Amino acid sequence: MTAVPSDSVGIVVPQHVAFDTPLALSCGAVLPRHELVYETYGELNAQRSNAVLVCHALSGHHHAAGYHDAGDRKPGWWETCIGPGKPLDTNRFFVVSLNNIGGCHGSTGPSSINPDTGRPWGPDFPAITVRDWVKSQAMLADHLGIETWAAVVGGSLGGMQALQWSIDLPDRIRHVVAIACAPRLSAQNIAFNEIARQAIYSDPCFHGGRYAEHGVAPTQGLMLARMVGHVTYQSDDGLREKFGREVASGDLELARDVQFQVESYLHYQGRSFSQRFDANTYLLMTRALDFFDPAREFDDDLVRAFRDARASYLLVSFTTDWRFASERSRELVDALIRARRNVSHADIDAPYGHDAFLLPIPRYLDVFSAYMDRVASETTEAAER
Amino acid sequence: MIEAPSELREDLRLISEMVPQGARVLDLGCGTGDLLAWLQAHRGVNGYGLEIDHDKITACIAKGVNVIERNIDEDLSDYESDSFDLVVMTETLQAVRHPANVLDEMLRIAPEGIVTFPNFGHWSCRLHLATRGRMPVSSHLPHAWYDTPNIHLCTFADFEALCSERGLRITRRLVVNGGYRPNRFINRWSNLFGNIAIYGLARARSGSTGPRREPSS
Known part of the structure; x- marks a missing residue:
């Protein structure tokens, strides 16, 4: 790399936090302690009202934007959307990106040492669900002094975490941006x-x-x-x-x-x-993906799942995404409308399939930016009040 | 947080007065979301707009208006019966492929509807066609016949006949002129002098058929 582009967050340093509070998991197991690795971009404002959580997808991690050192060939995985002047504008937002538990990039996961045995957890690492991630992300929010996220944002499995946040902790999230997402996997997806x-x-x-x-x-x-x-x-x-x-x-x-x-x-x-x-x-x-189904606890009624949510939602889908097709986003939109939640949906015409959410598609970035502008203006209004 | 326009265009203001406080409103072809923004800010409605124009969708999102990218000719069947209090469609009827079907769907989704459209029976259209023998082009209908989104133009009388045929009750009719302003004179001779009509619609009462009004001139 020769020089960091001006619309990049630049050189970033991953941070670590260890939680000694036990984390009760959906599977019944308890993680007595766990560590998370995360990065932050931008500044948290005095009211702590401008924080945005970025949730990663299947193979993602905490390094979403910027470079780790001047010799880095590639920036973080969502450099397209995070940085000065980008949809998640780091001049306005304090963006937090972590590696989820169960991950393999520094957070506690199957390759970590099991304190009971002194050996790697391997296959004994407990099954993790999207709800568990939300719990663990809430612990990170507490650690960072963030009571309420201005928005929780993600694509694919990341979008599912954003949706789950709005259901599980409705008072701690103002907006959900779920991109190329689905209310649950189809049989074909699981296959x-x-x-x-x-x-x-x-x-x-x-x-x-x-x-x-x-x-x-x-x-x-x-x-x-x-x-x-x-x-x-x-x-x-x-x-x-x-x-x-x-x-x-x-x-x-x-x-x-x-x-x-x-x-x-x-x-x-x-x-x-x-x-x-x-x-x-x-x-x-992949198991966490398969198990994700917020409606299940509400008699398979997605509308009821969202009834106590308070967030506003932006859903974005892509016309050639056949893994989480536009139709799956429409299912979410219809349920959210019935649950009387604020929701907007854009279906972006792009030939890149599911991976489109990582790519600089002009209309996608316009829609995302327009929505985040609204989120930012609320943040400013809150600060002025 | 909604960014409502400080002043609403006259026809939209007239519509907004027909919307009950706190209603659930679906706006078909919501454009840049001015009406919904106003209704959300001033009438406390829970509103959603359907739109297919990309720039207009972004404009709605920028305003904080709920907008869903859906084609009203194809996707209305996804909405449950009586899932809204009111369905609004302003100056969109003439651009849909299946106007009769859309009207039926409107009054399935909600017990009441409001529809506005430009009057192809306006004297200027009649004069244009009569004297020049060419399809009318005006400030309200600015497109050439071969390149227009307006594929189903009709007169007020045509529309009322359709409502009668489909068993839709006309509960209210306001007519505005080219400046979107109402006036008594054009109300009397609306099909000749009105530019845009605002119709309030409801499902037919059991036993009654068609609109209460006499057909327009």
């Missing part, structure tokens, strides 16, 4: 997750999840899992546009050693992911 899990289980290096103790990792299985996932994040049009039937190597005429561009792309994506991600975390995250 793809299960293929990914089976790929990991069937790797000979998996060792029932205790691979760390064997000094190995199921990278082949994780690579396959990521390849399956990655295809579901893209659209047919998007892959055609990017790769078509271009051949990367080999001879198509002789049908010899042929590798299409899309194959080598998937191999690259899968391989690089498998080297930086933990397989047990991947299993845990």
Whole structure:
């Protein structure tokens, strides 16, 4: 990297916090203590009214914006949306981004040491749900002195956390921005997750999840899992546009050693992911996705789930997203209207499938910015009162 | 926090007076959200607008108005019967593909509706067509026939006939001129002199059919 772009938050330093208060999990287990790694961008105002929580998706982490050092090749995963003048404008908002529990980037998770055994938790790490993440994020909010979030924001699984916040802690959140989200997974979604899990289980290096103790990792299985996932994040049009039937190597005429561009792309994506991600975390995250269903506790009535919520909502979907299709956002919109919540919904025409929420699509950024402008003006009004 | 316009266009002001305090309102083709912003700020309504124009959707969001990207020709069936108190549609009727269906849906979703549209029976349209033999183009209908969103233009008399046919009761009718202002003269000869009409609609009472009013001139 030569110079940090002016619309970037610049060099950021991850921070750590350890909680000794036990965290009772949905599965019945109790985490006696846990650590979170997080980053913050921008300044918390005197009224502490301008804080925005960013929740990460399946394979995300705390490093959402900026660079860790001047030699960094790539910025954080949501550099598109976080920074001066961007939708989550760090001149106005204090943005908090964490690695969730169960993660593998520094927060307590399956690769951490189980204090009871002195060995890595591995497969013994308790099952984690979106509700557990909300609880743990609330502990982080307390630690940072944030009583109420101006907004909780996320795409995909991150959006689900934002929705759950508004249901579980309605007094502590003013706005929800849920992008490329769904009220719960479909059978097809769960099916793809299960293929990914089976790929990991069937790797000979998996060792029932205790691979760390064997000094190995199921990278082949994780690579396959990521390849399956990655295809579901893209659209047919998007892959055609990017790769078509271009051949990367080999001879198509002789049908010899042929590798299409899309194959080598998937191999690259899968391989690089498998080297930086933990397989047990991947299993845990896909399970959290599968289990997410806020209506379940309300007799499968999504309207009732939102009835005691107080937040206002912005939902954004993308026309070619077939993993969490626009229709799934409409289900949420209809339930929110029936629950008399404030809600707006934009369906963005973009060829990039589910991954669109990470990309700089002009209309998406306009809508997101317009909404966050309103959130910011409320924050200012609150400060002036 | 809603950013309501300081002054509402006259036709929208007349509509706002027909909206009960605290009503649940659905605005079909809500545009930039001026009416809903006003109603939310001054009448305490719980309102939602449907819109398909991208820039207008962003404008609504910027104002703090609830806006949903939906096509009113295709998606109204998703809304439950009687899920709103009132459905409003201002100057959109002429641009929908299936006006009769949309009217039916409006009064399924809510017991009452308000509809406004430009009058194709206005004397200037009649004169334009009679003297020039060309499709009228005016400040209210500024588009050429081959490039217009207004695919279902009608006169006040046409609209009232349709309401009668569909069993919709006209509860109120206000007519405004080109400056969106009401006046007594055009009320009498509305189908000739009125530019925009504001109709209050309700479901037919059981046993009665059609509007109470006499057809317009």
